[in-house]
Amino acid sequence: GSVFFAAAMGFYPQLGIVDAAFCVLVDGVQHNLRASRRSGGERLGLSVGPISIAIDAPLEQLTLRVAANDGPLAGELHFTARHFPIEEPRFTRRNGTRLFMDYTRMTQNGDWSGWLSVDGQRVEVGTDWAGTRDRSWGIRPVGAAEPQPPQGNFHQFFWLWTPCNFADRSLFFHSNDDGEGAPWNRRAVLVGGDGAERHYADPAFAAEWQPGTRRLSKLTADFDGSTRLTLTPSGPIFAMSGLGYTHPLWGHGFDHGDLEVAHDSLSEAERLWGNPLAMHVQSLVRADLADGDRSDSGIGVLEQLFVGPHAPTGLTGLMDPA
Incomplete structure (x- = not known):
């Protein structure tokens, strides 16, 4: 857990935009590289500025390359799948009468190899590096904000996602809940070494909070009478704004012209609870x-x-801490 990296690439054909990001968290600092270009209707070009992806074997192997640029990050990383992707239940949600999201996502664990560098310091990535990739398609709230949002606009969103790697198994659990705690999309899948899948349609979970925050100190999920997952944070916090989520300038689908590349960093202090850039996070x-x-x-x-109330876990208000 001494080095954590993340990458994203998004195509928005209705906006004519493609964007990408690559982030590395090391020595307490999260380094973020972001790029955006206009697509001109082309959907097959898998490169945005210095960031590119090659599909080496569909659903099995891919290569992520980050060419040298005027920022600190570069690398060449190879992903090899551990199992066939799982498909999550379709996510459909409305704000009043208006469709907010309607998309499908597949998720897959795998091993990483290759190298990355930060400020010229090279890190070798061995096959013992585990990780996850996902691929989604459909409708999401991307691009510039709506000039006339619907009444009762976005005021509550509860999201948990927990991809896990074990020696010879993978496990995925996620939950989207409403303010009363009723799940509108929840599922767990345990994938064995032989690829066999065990699906759990209605897991239950219990949350423990870090005092004065909306960050979890422990999560326990019960899938049935004999299967329980316990997650305990063991490493630094990664801010999803590095990949564009909820970022005020580099949100997904924002138009930056023909091509723009930018980079910044977030210190450990800047990723503490309370910074809007660190409300949507991943914890190792x-x-x-x-x-x-x-x-x-x-x-x-x-x-x-976690935005808005969630009765079972005690969350109230829009962003009141637990």
Whole structure:
């Protein structure tokens, strides 16, 4: 857990925009590289400025390249899947009568290899580096804000996502809940070493909060009478604004002209609770899975975005701390 990296690439054909980001968290500092270009209707060009992706074997292998640029980040990273992707239930949500999101997503754990560098310091990435990738398509709130938003506009959003890697298994759990705690999209999937999937349609979970924040200190999820996942934060916080989420200038689908590339960084202090750039976060976690007579320990991330109330966990107000 000494080095954490993340990357994203988004195509918005209705806006004519493609954007990408690459972030590395090391020595307490999160370095962010972002790029955006106009697509001209082209959907097959998998490069934005210095960031590019190559599909080496569909649904099995890909390569992420970050060419040298005027910022501190570069690298060449290869992803090899551990299993066939899982498909999450379709996400459909409305604000009043207006469609807010309607998309489908597949998710896949895998191993990473290659190298990355920060300020010229090279880090070798071995095959013992575990991670996750996802691919979604459909409708999301992207681009410039609506000039005439619907009544009762965005005031509540509860999101948990927990991809976990174990020695020979993968586990995924997510939950979108309304303010009363009723899930409108929740699922868990346990993928065995042989690729067999066990689906849990209605898991239950319990949250413990870091005092004075909306950040979790522990999450426990019960999938059935004999399968329980416990997640405990074990590393630094990664701010999803590095990838564009909720960023006021580099939000997904924003128009920056024919091509623009930018970079910045977030210190550990700047990623503390209270900074709007660090409300949507991922935390590196220790994952402990009890499955009948079997126990596994591994690593994962705990993605969290909590806006508005959530009765079962005690959240009230728009951003009141727990």
